[in-house]
Amino acid sequence: MISPKQTTQVRLTDLIAPSFYDLHHDISGHRHTHYKLAGGRGSTKSSFISIEIILGMMQDPNANAIAMRKVGRFLEESVFEQLRWAIDVLGVSDKWKIRLSPLGLTYIPFGNKIIFRGADDPKKIKSVKLSTGYFKYIWFEERAEFDGPEEERTILQSLMRGGSEFFVFYSWNPPKSMNSWVNQDVLDEREDTVVSHTDYRTVPRDWLGEQFFIEAEHLKEIKPKAYEHEYLGVATGTGGAVFENVTVRTISDEEIAMFDRIKQGLDFGYGADPLAYIKMHYNSKQKRLYLFGEIYAVKLGNTKAAREIRKFNPLNKVITADSEEPRAIAALNELGLRIVGAKKGPGSVDYGMEFLSDELEEIIIDPKRCPNATREFMGYELERDKDGNFKGSYPDKNNHTIDAVRYGMEDDMTRRRASIKDKKKYGFG
Template sequence: MNEIYLPDLIGKGYADFWNTKCRYRACKGSRGSKKSKTTALNRIFRILKYPQANYLCVRRYTNTIRDSIYADTRWAIHQFGLDAYFKCISSPMEITYLPTGQKILFRGLDDGLKVTSITVDKGVLNFVDIEEAYEITEDDFNKLDMSIRGELPEGYFKQITLIFNPWSALSWLKARFFDYKDENIFAKTTTWQCNEWLDEADRKIFELMKKQNPRRYRIEGEGEWGIAEGLIYENVEQQEFDVDAIRRTEGIKSAFNLDFGFTDPNAFVCEMVDNKNKIIYVFDEWYATGVTNQIIAKQIKAMGYGGERIICDSAEPKSIAELQEAGIKAEPSRKGRDSVNHGIQQIQNYKIIVPPKCKEFWREIQNYCWTLDRNGRITDKPDHEFSHGMDSMRYGVAHLLLGDVYSWE
């Protein structure tokens, strides 16, 4: 093995994160703050330093692991120059350190294998890394926490690491790890400015965001919590539910809707509306940037909604026509001077339930706020940032609630 000087490999800004032995190590940060890459490097370092230690790496959904935490771990192995010493397999995803048999296991919380009952053949399972921790519930975390138990060899310690972007100040992560002070908790915030590996083009993206989108920059640039002030939808809950069971409920109606974008994301969102109990269930989503209308049509069909009535942004008649030519039942949303606020007012009468899999919609709805005027006072105009799925929902739900005859003109 080659000798490596760690500061040259890791860079600055994470010494305390790297060295802490607290049971809970939480790091929120901006995009580009190298938190995931640093955690991956630390993962390999600890496999080498503690020859009886094993790792469990977790995300909410299994299908997101391969291109994130698993890829980062393989990248870290290569950075250490240890490719020949590790065996990486993809089904199930795991990495083995060949000299000792230590394992790095990768699991989604939706995995058929019970994450909380995973054991290892050699040594102890004492480290858990949770990537994109904002996706998981506090109950999920508590179950993982209880799975790290048993005696350890002398000099070893147990630790759960949580890495995430701080999309909402309402997140349980804030109250649990950042507001509550405890000797077992290490909490840190990092930003893109501690990442010396960013090039000039990367840095300009953040500088431009700071000027043009200060609300988004607060989260994605400064690593601060999403702002709850002026939230448009407050009666919102993240919760799993049985789509088929709700669909069979008497009086339930479905809405399918699309907000067009290109530089901004297209937002295709699906809802079920329980008018009797005043509940909107968001049950599916697809967000994508830089895609053509032909690709949008193909995706809607692939998701199984090709035969549904899709309510689209009325400001895009050409795009609607192209979707129709591609076999999609696309229709324009309602329009009019007061249509936005009237649609919002209608939806505010409902509780909105979002499943964990609709993570983009959940991120947006927690940050969908009224804009502020130059004096810092809340206005009656929604902020454009975090509005894409919200506009999409409004098109379909307002159309569903008000029928085909109502007009704001």
């Protein structure tokens, strides 16, 4: 953290790390509403947010702010002190009133306020009232502690009222597991959202102190994975990631125009589970699989499902589906599609998963075209038992697109499996 100082002339470049310069200009121009700042220790993301809130409130008499943690008792030692620090380094302590019980900060010239709340008591957030203005600035600190996007939406629905401009800040250190909801959330691209990932390496050395860098380099040497997670803010995984061969990137229209080995898989929904359809291209020479088309929806009736699938499959090519739903297959065939059931068989799930994760050089997924496949493949991890050991089976959850891919690739996997058996039969295995 920057050392506090009182001054009448403050340069923002002395307070904001270079990694946040572009973000500061983005906020100044109000180009987005949601600012999601992930990063490792010492990235100064919370310092940056606190400065932006204080500066913004001093320019708008209608702008109030609310800063939140999941657990209210941590507010004083985190966001409250962080915002007090921002007031101090900006040299405006004489213009702010500080209240300790309950926690509060008031900008004296305008009377606008910063209040602090814990989400462990949602009623206190819903009941927040302002005498003047509205909550222009909303801050979720230590975002990974919150229960998920539904909780955030509920809070925002209560707070984002009465104004025309809002700035919602989120700050957190990414958890290890890609299954964590915050790690999955940043894969969902929205036009009104900026995602920023920073770490200590872009921060001036004297801001953090020499010892900080000594500790970071020591951990890097003895435990590189722990260093990546703690200091770089990388979701390094729990060690149980199944698909380490996934690349998430845009697949261009020009690439798709050249695809000539199209595969299609379909996993039917069960109750609350979604129907998942995936369209792919398989380059067998390079052992690369491209995922570029997706349907993912619950309560999708057969007629509507057939209509949606035709949009991806105008030539009505054969689709391989889960054979455990013969009625659904028959219904879609009656609607004009060409659906065949996957053959499956003993060990087919394990072999299919090993084929996708080990045999393929790369699984390339377009995150815009296939957001749910991106989420499932990136977050699919083995589970641990009560002793901390990895279980020997693949988890049967959050894998609907993965199953669809397995079905769609069944013919290629079957040929590969037969080839391996022949080699072993004749002594080449």
